[in-house]
Amino acid sequence: MSVPSWYWRLVRPDAISVWEDEEVRRRLKWYYEVMVDAKPAKFMIAKRIEVYEDPGKLDLEGLWSLHEEASKRFWDVFEKIRSDKMRFEELPLPDKWNLLHVKSRIAWETIRSCQLCERRCRINRYERKGVCQLDYRVYVHSWFHHLGEEAPLVPSGTIFYGGCNFRCVFCQNYDISQVTPREGILVDARKLALIQKELRETGARNINHVGGDPTPSLHVILESLLYLDVNVPQLWNSNMYLTVESMKLLRDVIDIWLPDFKYGSNKCAIRLSAAPRYWEVVTRNLKMIAEWKDPVIIRHLVLPNHLECCTKPVLKWIAENIPHALVNVMEQYRPEHLVAKYPEKWPDISRRPRWREMQEAYEYAEKLGLVYKPVS
Numbered sequence: 001m002s003v004p005s006w007y008w009r010l011v012r013p014d015a016i017s018v019w020e021d022e023e024v025r026r027r028l029k030w031y032y033e034v035m036v037d038a039k040p041a042k043f044m045i046a047k048r049i050e051v052y053e054d055p056g057k058l059d060l061e062g063l064w065s066l067h068e069e070a071s072k073r074f075w076d077v078f079e080k081i082r083s084d085k086m087r088f089e090e091l092p093l094p095d096k097w098n099l100l101h102v103k104s105r106i107a108w109e110t111i112r113s114c115q116l117c118e119r120r121c122r123i124n125r126y127e128r129k130g131v132c133q134l135d136y137r138v139y140v141h142s143w144f145h146h147l148g149e150e151a152p153l154v155p156s157g158t159i160f161y162g163g164c165n166f167r168c169v170f171c172q173n174y175d176i177s178q179v180t181p182r183e184g185i186l187v188d189a190r191k192l193a194l195i196q197k198e199l200r201e202t203g204a205r206n207i208n209h210v211g212g213d214p215t216p217s218l219h220v221i222l223e224s225l226l227y228l229d230v231n232v233p234q235l236w237n238s239n240m241y242l243t244v245e246s247m248k249l250l251r252d253v254i255d256i257w258l259p260d261f262k263y264g265s266n267k268c269a270i271r272l273s274a275a276p277r278y279w280e281v282v283t284r285n286l287k288m289i290a291e292w293k294d295p296v297i298i299r300h301l302v303l304p305n306h307l308e309c310c311t312k313p314v315l316k317w318i319a320e321n322i323p324h325a326l327v328n329v330m331e332q333y334r335p336e337h338l339v340a341k342y343p344e345k346w347p348d349i350s351r352r353p354r355w356r357e358m359q360e361a362y363e364y365a366e367k368l369g370l371v372y373k374p375v376s
């Protein structure tokens with residue numbers, strides 16, 4: 001569903017005024033340029049990176065070495081386009097295969113012994129379902145112009161995929177992530193490309209891949225970009241529990257990241273999301289984004305009673321390790337899903353955060369020098 005331009009301008013005037021903020025413009029420069037069609041999205045560039053072997057004839061090892069070589073060439077070209085040293089139009093169209101064919105092939109091969117995320121189920125998703133409750137098929141539950149996202153993203157062409165690799169007891173999308181992940185529309189790559197095209201052509205500023213979590217659907221998402229023929233920033237809206245390999249597959253196609261960074265302690269991550277090694281995995285992936293200097297808006301949901309164990313360590317880590325990020329310090333936590341049903345099991349998070357707790361979180365972000373106001 002799309003919304004007319006006058007409507008979102010009326011209900012979200014900050015989606016326009018936010019671009020007057022120099023700091024936002026500077027930090028989200030690449031995303032902004034793709035958004036206004038002044039630059040090609042990364043996936044458009046990846047499509048012009050030729051590969052000279054048929055990816056369909058290689059095993060996983062061969063595919064990865066082809067990927068490594070082509071991805072280096074991608075990055076060289078991308079840096080030149082990013083810094084106005086080269087024009088996209090100068091890049092010839094490959095005769096047969098390009099970097100996206102390789103990425104898509106790798107992801108489809110990976111799900112034979114799935115390691116798309118750090119659950120590393122190693123099951124054959126052509127035969128069985130993983131912890132994410134998905135086999136090889138991908139389900140979309142809805143797609144529309146989302147007006148509730150951070151100001152620079154609105155209207156955001158959001159696609160909600162079924163299934164998730166986490167088990168958050170307070171999940172706000174628990175129906176599509178946990179309860180009925182396979183009751184959406186079954187999509188293949190061509191259908192998914194058409195959805196993205198429709199969202200962009202009706203005014204979306206970006207394509208926002210979310211869920212559940214989009215990671216288990218990575219194979220179809222990557223393949224869809226082969227068929228997508230409109231320029232639009234690709235946005236990854238995720239819990240960031242991806243493997244390094246999945247991060248590498250995404251590096252050359254994601255124009256802006258929207259990571260969810262919830263927990264400052266592995267104990268909390270296990271208890272509330274059943275996610276082992278949470279801190280190590282998420283900080284490792286965020287460090288990769290920092291190295292790539294990609295635009296990023298990090299979301300941190302303030303949980304009641306979790307200021308010392310989660311909010312403060314998370315904000316401190318961001319300030320020290322990924323200072324170019326914009327940070328959304330989120331106050332919208334409310335008990336949902338299992339916490340709403342059995343509040344006595346999770347008494348610490350059985351209420352909304354108090355005004356005082358939110359003030360403390362904002363003051364701490366301020367003290368650390370984080371840029372949070374334009375997107376919180």
Ligand code: SF4
Binds near residue numbers: 116
């Ligand atoms: S994507 Fe699903 S099947 Fe694959 S490793 Fe993660 S939870 Fe397991």
